[in-house]
Amino acid sequence: MRNGAFRRSSVVIGFVMAASLISGTGAAQADEIEGQGVEACPEDLLCLYENSNFNSGKDARILMTNLTIADLGDWNFDDTASSYVNNTESSVILYSEPDFKGKEDLAWGASQRAQMGPFVGDNEVSSLLTNPAD
Ligand SMILES: [Ca+2]
Structure with a gap:
């Protein structure tokens, strides 16, 4: 009996892990939604507003x-972002020009900024680098 219950919960855990892989936490992705508020940003993603x-x-x-x-x-989304939430644990570098050029701003892991800046200003972000090497 005990053994059977243990096996069943292992199956459930395995299913949950597979589902989270498919739904993409950890998987590379980008998507756009319409919304507002810090809480609109899912875990493990950077959100440009x-x-x-x-x-x-x-x-x-x-x-x-x-x-x-x-x-x-x-x-x-070029020259569009006016605020951001970095809901990942890693820093993201924001650039004012495409191809990681121009002015740079560092969006620390688990941080947010209600108004872009100080270095890359409002409606200026044109490229971004996730998980930069330190
Ligand atoms: Ca804007």
């Missing part, structure tokens, strides 16, 4: 990603 204060007051575009993106124009 179209407007300052995390789109406060009105749903607007949010680009959510854990990818390195050389040109945010590919996601129709």
